[in-house]
Amino acid sequence: MTRHLRSLLDLSPAETTRVIDLAAEIKADPASCAGALAGKSIAMIFAKQSTRTRISFEVGIHQLGGQALALSSGGGTGMQMGRGESVSDTAKVLSRYVDAIVIRTFGQDQVDELAEHGSVPIVNALTDLYHPCQALADLLTIREHHQKTQGKRLVWVGAGNNVAHSLLLAGPRAGMDVCCCCPPSLPPNAFVYERARTEAAAAGTRVELCSDPVDAVAGADVIYADTWVSMGEEEESARLLRELAPYQVNYALMRAAGDQARFMHCLPAHRGEEVTDAVMDSPQSIVFDQAENRLHAQKALLLLLLGARPWT
Numbered sequence: 119m120t121r122h123l124r125s126l127l128d129l130s131p132a133e134t135t136r137v138i139d140l141a142a143e144i145k146a147d148p149a150s151c152a153g154a155l156a157g158k159s160i161a162m163i164f165a166k167q168s169t170r171t172r173i174s175f176e177v178g179i180h181q182l183g184g185q186a187l188a189l190s191s192g193g194g195t196g197m198q199m200g201r202g203e204s205v206s207d208t209a210k211v212l213s214r215y216v217d218a219i220v221i222r223t224f225g226q227d228q229v230d231e232l233a234e235h236g237s238v239p240i241v242n243a244l245t246d247l248y249h250p251c252q253a254l255a256d257l258l259t260i261r262e263h264h265q266k267t268q269g270k271r272l273v274w275v276g277a278g279n280n281v282a283h284s285l286l287l288a289g290p291r292a293g294m295d296v297c298c299c300c301p302p303s304l305p306p307n308a309f310v311y312e313r314a315r316t317e318a319a320a321a322g323t324r325v326e327l328c329s330d331p332v333d334a335v336a337g338a339d340v341i342y343a344d345t346w347v348s349m350g351e352e353e354e355s356a357r358l359l360r361e362l363a364p365y366q367v368n369y370a371l372m373r374a375a376g377d378q379a380r381f382m383h384c385l386p387a388h389r390g391e392e393v394t395d396a397v398m399d400s401p402q403s404i405v406f407d408q409a410e411n412r413l414h415a416q417k418a419l420l421l422l423l424l425g426a427r428p429w430t
Contacts, residue, residue, distance in 0.1 A: 121423050122233045122240045124226075125248040126287040127313070131321065133422075134257070134291040136429055140418035141258050141411070148181060151417065154426040155184035158217040162188045162243070165223040170385060171243050171251070174412040175220055182417055182426075187216065209236035218424060239423040241416075246280055247307065252384050253284035254419065255411040256342075257292050262411075263380050263404055264339055268293030272340040273375075275299050275331050275365050276392060277358070278306025281344050281384050286314035290321040297326040299334040301361045331365055335375040342382045343367045343392045359391065368394045372402060380404045 122128055129137070144151055160179050164172060172188060179186040205228050212219055213236040221229055222243040233240040242250055260267050272289065274282045278300050286306060289296035296314070298306050305311070311327065318325040328334050335341055346362045347355045372379060381393070381403045389395050397403060421427040 120237060120239055123250055123419060123423065124229050124233055124240065124242050126250045126253060126284055126291060129291065131291045133429060134254070134288070137254055137415065137418050137422060138258050138261060140421065140427060141254070141414040142261070144417050145411070145414040151182060151421060151426075153183035154421055155179065155182035155424060158184040158424060159215065160184055160186055160218045160220060160420070161212050161216040162186055163219065163221040163223065164188065164190055166244065168222055168243075170409055170412050171222055175243065175416055178413050178417040178420065182420065184217075205231040206235035208232070209234075213237040218420065241419065241423070244280065247283060247310070249280045249284050249384070251412065251416055251419070252281055253288040255408055255415040256285065256382060257288055258411045258415050259382065259404055259408045260294070260340060260380075262407065270339040271295040271297065271337065272342055273297045273299055273334050273338040274342045275334070275367055275371070276343050276346065276362060277301065277304035278311075279344060279348060282306050283310040285342065286310055286325055287317070289325060290314065290317035290323050293321065293323060295324040295326075297328060297334050297338075299328050299331050299365070301365065302329055303361055304358075331371055332374050335371055335379065338375045338379050340380050340382055341367055341372065341375055344384055345386065345388050346392050347388075362392070366392060366394065367397050369396050372397055372400070377402075382408055385409055
């Protein structure tokens with residue numbers, strides 16, 4: 119059966135742990151998997167701009183011995199999918215050429231349709247609803263800095279968005295509590311939040327929603343922020359900046375959390391908006407470890423999805 123990563127809903131807790139364990143092994147000994155994807159070609163479709171995602175996937179595929187094909191879905195040099203060819207037809211055609219498809223796009227429906235009609239693994243490299251590759255790298259980073267994820271508490275500070283959604287789903291899979299601290303007008307997706315709550319109840323962890331940052335971060339192991347204005351939201355920037363101003367992660371908020379707290383951000387960061395320079399550049403900040411760990415987590419994921427390493 120072809121496996122996909124459309125969202126973290128495609129991974130069980132044990133499978134999530136397997137990805138993180140393998141990523142840690144690869145990080146410690148990159149030579150252990152060099153050439154493991156020799157002869158494999160992986161298409162990477164980008165409808166959104168990308169720095170970390172594109173570079174980490176391209177470098178990772180190269181280090182595994184595979185071929186990365188970076189494709190655009192728009193513009194004069196873009197794929198036909200960007201000018202009218204159906205997603206289902208694209209999935210069927212690409213499945214005849216490549217061994218996996220990585221896609222960074224807007225609608226989650228495109229990822230789901232590729233998975234439905236293609237015959238190779240599909241990896242969601244970001245949609246408006248989910249960012250599962252980021253969450254996997256984040257779990258590896260948390261484990262590195264706190265020795266484990268079990269029993270730890272992550273507080274998301276800002277609008278409910280795709281990264282927040284994936285972290286909500288990551289919590290129950292990693293034995294971690296997640297609090298989503300958002301303005302009441304900018305909550306996480308209702309389906310994702312309720313699904314995360316159900317999974318947390320079954321896993322013995324907690325998923326919460328609140329709106330007071332100072333109360334939320336008390337005793338937190340991780341404080342997590344993201345840009346306030348995402349791609350496609352520029353017209354709403356004035357409103358978003360106004361509503362999110364009380365949710366800035368600054369020195370005072372980190373002090374309210376305690377010395378054990380680590381600051382995380384999926385980047386790019388808009389310094390002076392969602393986070394101050396003092397926090398970004400502090401010893402509590404682990405944002406660049408996160409960025410590096412995208413490489414290791416994605417290499418592990420590709421090895422597992424393509425059958426180069428066993429899931430158990």
